[in-house]
Amino acid sequence: MELNKDNIHEWLQGYREEGTKLLQRLVQADSTQGNEAEAQAVVIETLKELGMTIDRWDPDEEEVRKHPYFASSRENFKGSPNVVGVQQGTGEGRSIIFNGHIDVVPAGDRTQWEHDPYSGKVIDGRMYGRGVTDMKGGNVSMLLALKVLKNLGIRLKGDVIFQSVIEEESGGTGTLAAVMKGYKAEAALIPEPTNMKIFPKQQGSMWFRIYVKGRSAHGGTRYQGVSAIEKSMMVIDHIRQLEKQRNDQINDPLYQNIPIPIPINVGKIEGGDWPSSVADLVKIEGRMGISPEETIENAKAEMENWLKQLKDKDPWFEEHPTTLEWFGARWLPGAMDQEHPFMNTLVAGYRNVLGADPVIEASPWGTDGGLLTEAGKTPSLVFGPGVTEMAHYPNEYIEMDKVFEAAEIMALTLMEWCGTEE
Numbered sequence: 001m002e003l004n005k006d007n008i009h010e011w012l013q014g015y016r017e018e019g020t021k022l023l024q025r026l027v028q029a030d031s032t033q034g035n036e037a038e039a040q041a042v043v044i045e046t047l048k049e050l051g052m053t054i055d056r057w058d059p060d061e062e063e064v065r066k067h068p069y070f071a072s073s074r075e076n077f078k079g080s081p082n083v084v085g086v087q088q089g090t091g092e093g094r095s096i097i098f099n100g101h102i103d104v105v106p107a108g109d110r111t112q113w114e115h116d117p118y119s120g121k122v123i124d125g126r127m128y129g130r131g132v133t134d135m136k137g138g139n140v141s142m143l144l145a146l147k148v149l150k151n152l153g154i155r156l157k158g159d160v161i162f163q164s165v166i167e168e169e170s171g172g173t174g175t176l177a178a179v180m181k182g183y184k185a186e187a188a189l190i191p192e193p194t195n196m197k198i199f200p201k202q203q204g205s206m207w208f209r210i211y212v213k214g215r216s217a218h219g220g221t222r223y224q225g226v227s228a229i230e231k232s233m234m235v236i237d238h239i240r241q242l243e244k245q246r247n248d249q250i251n252d253p254l255y256q257n258i259p260i261p262i263p264i265n266v267g268k269i270e271g272g273d274w275p276s277s278v279a280d281l282v283k284i285e286g287r288m289g290i291s292p293e294e295t296i297e298n299a300k301a302e303m304e305n306w307l308k309q310l311k312d313k314d315p316w317f318e319e320h321p322t323t324l325e326w327f328g329a330r331w332l333p334g335a336m337d338q339e340h341p342f343m344n345t346l347v348a349g350y351r352n353v354l355g356a357d358p359v360i361e362a363s364p365w366g367t368d369g370g371l372l373t374e375a376g377k378t379p380s381l382v383f384g385p386g387v388t389e390m391a392h393y394p395n396e397y398i399e400m401d402k403v404f405e406a407a408e409i410m411a412l413t414l415m416e417w418c419g420t421e422e
Helices: 002-014 016-028 039-051 130-152 174-180 219-224 228-248 296-312 339-355 369-374 400-418
Strands: 053-057 082-087 096-101 126-128 159-167 188-190 198-202 204-213 265-270 279-288 323-331 360-363 380-383 396-398
Touching: 002 016, 002 130, 002 339, 002 400, 016 039, 016 126, 016 130, 016 296, 016 400, 039 053, 039 082, 039 130, 039 159, 096 130, 096 174, 096 400, 126 130, 130 159, 130 396, 130 400, 159 174, 188 369, 198 339, 198 369, 204 228, 204 296, 228 265, 228 279, 228 296, 265 296, 279 296, 296 323, 339 380, 339 400, 369 380, 396 400
Parallel strands: 096 159, 096 188, 188 380, 198 360
Antiparallel strands: 053 082, 082 159, 126 396, 198 380, 204 279, 204 323, 265 279
């Protein structure tokens, strides 16, 4: 192992220019929702170089909608291909899934970017661009891990399934479609931007919509009406109290550095239709975090019951209760036991490369790990080189040194987990 470790390190350092160019190509391919094909073509080209068997398909919307874990803000997935590459092991080794999403969130207000968000520009060891940290940098780390083993002639006993999936940012349809195709393994690694921390637990989340009712009146005699906007302020305050109550119940050391382990975020408000009228309807939309220790159904029930208590604070809600809907995207919570053999394998690889113990925490956001763990029966860990704080931010960047360090850790993890032929 020590000789292989040295060879892996040396090969990766010698491949830095090519590895950097690969990541640049992926970043320069804008793979926002509906535009994933160009970036997936780069992935396919790389998988072909690795000699992997390739499966490319657009998820069938009618099929995925039948699954109980389906959730999406999208009507169909035509022109948005999933890509899976399979490397068959020589036998008698443990299998693994490398799962990374190719979709990225929109760049947003480009005036807040110092460089074009799809430039892949490298400055002082950092590459900048939308999706570079969330999570194309991690995807490249996985590809580099496979490349170094192939080029050093290291043959794995277990199967490796590389998944480049769509739709993680809006509910996980890509990973769900891969599960429904039968792609499963004994463990999975997801290189989301963890700052090189290891996340054995991932919170889930789901989108909600609440309608708050009022009574319209002329603005000049607003006292004759009931403002849905004013009532919505009471609803939002009520939701904040639920958030505090839910988070006060969490006493998990993996969450000790996360100020709000499972937030309830109000992200959108719409109400009223005329400045001189009292608003009679407000729509509130947001995201509810789900603990790894609870189910989606239990979290839904808690929100529903909590909103019913509004009538105890204001009699208006007795005859005009809020209406709650669940819509759009959803991420399943997931967890891996910290004594799981794959956890031990990844920790050992980290120590071997960096000479220190990794930081182990719970994920502050949802990932496709919940789907892999629950729907795919594939225990999943989240670990990657990306900068957590820069995901979805302007001037998103990744440190290139971390991309190659992660690749080295992943290569050693593959060897230990899958086993190698002498």
